[in-house]
Structures are given as structure tokens and as C-alpha cells.
Amino acid sequence: MKNLSVKEKLLFEKSVSGSGAFAEEPSKLNGDKLGKRIPASYLRKEDIGLPEISERDLVQHYTHLAHRTFSVDANFYPLGSCTMKYNPKINEDIASMEGFACLHPHQSTEDIQGALKVLYHLERKLSFICGMDHFSLQPAAGAHGEQTALMIAKHYFQKRGEKRNKIVLPDSSHGTNPASAALCGFDVVTIASTKDGEVDLEMLAKECDENIAVFMLTNPNTLGLFERQILKICDVVHRTGGLTYCDGANLNALMGISRPGDMGFDMMHVNTHKTLSTPHGGGGPGAGPVGVKSHLAEFLPVPRVVQEWEKHQTWYRWSFDFPNSIGSVKTFWGNFGILLRAAVYIDSLGLKGLQNCSETAILNANYLRKKLEDTFTIPHNRPCMHEFVMTPDKEKSPGKTMDIAKRLLDFGIHAPTVYFPLIVKDAIMIEPTETESKQTMDEFVDRLKDIAKEARTNPELLEQAPTKTYRSRMDEVQAARNPVLQWIPNRI
Numbered sequence: 001m002k003n004l005s006v007k008e009k010l011l012f013e014k015s016v017s018g019s020g021a022f023a024e025e026p027s028k029l030n031g032d033k034l035g036k037r038i039p040a041s042y043l044r045k046e047d048i049g050l051p052e053i054s055e056r057d058l059v060q061h062y063t064h065l066a067h068r069t070f071s072v073d074a075n076f077y078p079l080g081s082c083t084m085k086y087n088p089k090i091n092e093d094i095a096s097m098e099g100f101a102c103l104h105p106h107q108s109t110e111d112i113q114g115a116l117k118v119l120y121h122l123e124r125k126l127s128f129i130c131g132m133d134h135f136s137l138q139p140a141a142g143a144h145g146e147q148t149a150l151m152i153a154k155h156y157f158q159k160r161g162e163k164r165n166k167i168v169l170p171d172s173s174h175g176t177n178p179a180s181a182a183l184c185g186f187d188v189v190t191i192a193s194t195k196d197g198e199v200d201l202e203m204l205a206k207e208c209d210e211n212i213a214v215f216m217l218t219n220p221n222t223l224g225l226f227e228r229q230i231l232k233i234c235d236v237v238h239r240t241g242g243l244t245y246c247d248g249a250n251l252n253a254l255m256g257i258s259r260p261g262d263m264g265f266d267m268m269h270v271n272t273h274k275t276l277s278t279p280h281g282g283g284g285p286g287a288g289p290v291g292v293k294s295h296l297a298e299f300l301p302v303p304r305v306v307q308e309w310e311k312h313q314t315w316y317r318w319s320f321d322f323p324n325s326i327g328s329v330k331t332f333w334g335n336f337g338i339l340l341r342a343a344v345y346i347d348s349l350g351l352k353g354l355q356n357c358s359e360t361a362i363l364n365a366n367y368l369r370k371k372l373e374d375t376f377t378i379p380h381n382r383p384c385m386h387e388f389v390m391t392p393d394k395e396k397s398p399g400k401t402m403d404i405a406k407r408l409l410d411f412g413i414h415a416p417t418v419y420f421p422l423i424v425k426d427a428i429m430i431e432p433t434e435t436e437s438k439q440t441m442d443e444f445v446d447r448l449k450d451i452a453k454e455a456r457t458n459p460e461l462l463e464q465a466p467t468k469t470y471r472s473r474m475d476e477v478q479a480a481r482n483p484v485l486q487w488i489p490n491r492i
């Protein structure tokens with residue numbers, strides 16, 4: 001958090017006419033050739049007015065900005081539901097190998113055998129880890145995966161000549177679930193959770209009629225609790241001909257331990273950018289592969305990678321030969337660079353390593369839960385999976401959830417997820433992930449206890465937090481509704 005208070009000028013403000021980098025700019029090297037190929041009417045006549053800056057100042061500028069960015073590499077990031085785990089650098093090394101990084105999706109099949117092999121085997125491994133029969137790697141994010149799966153469900157019922165238009169989900173579900181359902185033209189029915197924070201089987205049974213298409217469920221659910229009735233839940237839905245969908249955005253508690261496919265789910269998605277350590281945040285690319293059981297495989301998006309034998313050699317190619325497919329949901333191969341990182345993560349750990357991740361993620365979350373249960377209120381205080389939900393305690397840790405979250409920033413700790421899931425008022429949702437050490441977690445506990453004490457002795461301080469960051473409380477609504485994306489001198 002060091003450089004947070006340094007005011008960084010814009011490159012435009014730092015510009016000094018005539019300054020430049022050591023290497024010659026590419027436009028000068030290629031300019032003539034390019035200029036000849038592009039019709040004159042498209043060429044710029046006036047100078048573009050880019051800042052001119054020396055290489056040293058340029059590097060300094062971006063390094064300052066990079067230091068100001070809060071990152072998993074630099075700080076603790078216990079963001080529940082989002083699984084902000086450390087991204088091993090071997091993922092980056094392999095993704096930046098020339099043979100991968102410089103591929104073009106239009107290259108010939110002979111040229112891209114290595115990349116196709118990675119995708120094919122990633123699909124097989126995900127199927128094994130999740131207990132599914134097939135995966136599509138196309139969807140670009142979790143929500144996109146949900147939408148793809150619901151399109152598959154639509155085609156499945158259409159082919160069977162059934163008119164089912166209802167998606168049922170619990171009130172603890174992630175907001176993308178009802179949104180994806182609505183986007184696909186389904187009617188959404190939300191059912192209340194039990195006081196234990198799990199699916200209410202009776203309520204679910206009432207909604208299971210000839211009109212139910214899909215029941216969507218996150219397991220472990222968004223309270224971090226494993227749905228103990230999961231076999232019965234899937235059975236109730238299946239008995240009326242409906243499909244079950246597992247929102248597997250975070251498989252961090254399940255890998256190598258239990259499989260959604262074995263629990264009875266027909267379809268699911270995985271967020272590689274949560275479970276499988278590919279970077280996320282800031283709107284960067286992700287991937288939300290969708291897995292299905294064999295009765296739904298014919299509907300998966302095309303193209304799919306197929307493996308063949310040719311001249312005693314394994315051969316991979318794209319195939320569009322799936323007539324009942326829902327079609328493509330993403331251009332080319334999906335987010336290949338992200339999928340590659342996920343494949344490296346799986347391969348470098350192996351199934352035993354993945355199991356170790358899940359077990360440690362569960363251990364870490366329970367360690368924090370036990371350490372914090374005396375200071376905060378934990379509404380569902382029983383062994384959790386990879387995350388848990390707590391709230392401020394009127395006596396021991398008074399103060400608003402938002403104020404506590406903001407105060408953590410002053411200690412260089414990212415705030416946990418707040419006010420989610422919606423079924424716990426003032427929720428603070430904590431997910432340490434497996435990559436955090438005991439020391440980091442102890443420090444987090446100490447800071448939270450300090451904050452709880454402050455809330456009792458000096459409540460004003462909490463309301464003003466954060467005080468040590470570059471910016472304090474922002475008007476988040478204004479920023480979203482009325483973003484200022486233009487450089488206005490003296491305004492920034």
C-alpha cells in the first residue's frame with residue numbers, strides 16, 4: 001500500500017516535446033510499408049497528439065500505477081464467492097510461450113495440434129473432476145456458462161416436444177442465476193431457504209410440476225454450506241422430468257473430494273477464473289466451461305474438439321458435425337489463454353494436489369470462522385466449506401458492515417464480499433482460499449478484532465474509513481451512473 005498517497009500525473013501532463021524511448025518506434029520502422037497499403041483517405045493528416053515521454057519516465061509512470069493496484073500477489077483478498085486465490089506464475093510462463101501466445105485461430109489444423117490437444121485434454125479432465133460426461137470450453141464467464149446451459153435445456157425440451165418454462169432457484173442464489181434464466185426467456189420462481197440456510201425440500205417439491213425446466217443450485221451454497229439433502233433434491237426434480245443445474249463457479253471445496261455429477265446434477269459450469277487460478281478482476285477475460293451428462297451432450301456448442309487416429313497418430317480437429325447443437329456462443333476457441341492457464345494449473349497439481357487445495361481451503365475457512373465466532377455473529381455456525389458468512393455483533397462488534405469493510409482497507413486488506421448473500425442481513429462473506437498462510441489469517445483476525453474494538457470506543461473513526469488510501473469513500477452510485485471517462489485538467 002506504499003505508493004497509495006503519491007499523486008500520479010497523467011502521461012499527457014508529463015509530456016515533454018522531443019522525448020522518446022531508446023528503441024525506434026514501430027510506426028517509423030513500418031510506417032512506409034503500411035502507408036502504401038492503406039488508402040490515403042484513411043490515413044491521418046494531423047498529428048494525433050500523443051504524449052512524448054522518455055522511456056524511464058514511462059516505466060516509472062506505469063510502475064507507480066501498478067503499485068497502486070490492489071492485487072492478490074501483494075495483499076490478502078478474502079472476497080467470498082469470488083475465490084481470489086494466488087495465480088501460480090508457471091501458468092503465466094506457459095501461456096506466454098511463443099507457440100501458444102502467437103497462435104492465430106485461422107491457422108491450419110496441422111499448425112495447432114498442440115493447442116487442440118490442450119483443449120481436448122482440459123475438457124476430459126474437467127469432466128473427470130466434475131463427474132460430467134462432456135464439457136464445452138466456449139463460454140467466456142460464469143454467467144455466460146449459465147446462459148449456455150439454459151439454452152441447452154431449452155433445446156432438450158424442445159426436442160422432446162415438452163413445453164416447460166419455469167426455472168426454480170433458492171433465494172440464496174447468485175444474482176446471475178435469475179438473470180441468465182430471464183435472458184433465456186424462462187419464468188423465474190425463487191424459493192425461500194430453510195432456517196438452516198439450505199434448500200427447503202417441501203417448497204421445492206411444490207414447484208416441481210410438468211412446467212419445471214431446471215432447478216439451479218450452488219453447492220456448497222452461497223452461505224458456504226454443503227447442501228446435505230442434495231441427493232433428495234436432485235431426485236425430486238428428476239421425478240417430474242426437470243433438469244438440475246449446478247452453479248459450480250467455485251469448486252474450491254469439492255475438487256478431488258466430491259463431484260456434482262455424482263450428486264445428480266445434469267449440467268453445471270465452472271469458473272476457471274475462480275477455481276482454477278486464472279486471473280480475474282477488473283473486467284479481464286475469464287472462462288466458464290459448461291459440463292453436461294451424456295443425455296445433453298448433443299446440444300453442446302460447436303465447434304467441438306475431436307480426437308482421431310490417423311496414420312498411427314493421434315490427431316485433433318475442430319468438428320461442427322453435431323446437428324442438434326445450440327450453435328456457437330463465442331467466436332473462435334473461447335478464451336484460449338485463460339483455458340490454457342487452467343490446464344497448467346490442473347496438470348501442475350494433479351488430482352491429489354487439487355484435493356489438497358480443496359481440503360486446505362475448507363480448513364482455512366473453518367479456522368477463520370472459529371477464530372472470529374466470539375467477536376462477530378455467525379448465523380449458520382456449523383462446519384463450513386471454503387467460505388462462511390458473518391455479521392457485525394450489536395455488543396461485541398457494533399458498526400455497519402460497510403464501515404468495517406472500508407476500515408480493513410486502511411490495514412492493506414481487501415474487504416470481504418459484503419451484503420451478499422441477500423438472505424443474511426448485513427452479511428460479511430469471507431473466503432480465505434487455500435493459498436493464505438496461517439500468519440496472514442492471524443493478522444486478518446487481529447485486524448478485525450482491532451476494528452471491533454474501535455467500533456466500541458471510537459465509532460467516528462470507522463465511519464470515516466478508509467483514511468490511508470488514495471481515495472476515501474467514493475460516490476459509487478454516481479460513478480456507475482455518471483462515469484467521467486474524459487481527461488478534464490485539474491479534475492483528477
Ligand SMILES: *Cc1c(COP(=O)(O)O)cnc(C)c1O
Binds near residue numbers: 141222249250288
Ligand atoms: C462469480 C459467480 C458467478 C458468475 O460468474 P462470472 O464469471 O462473474 O459471470 C455465478 N455464480 C456464483 C456462485 C459465483 O460466485
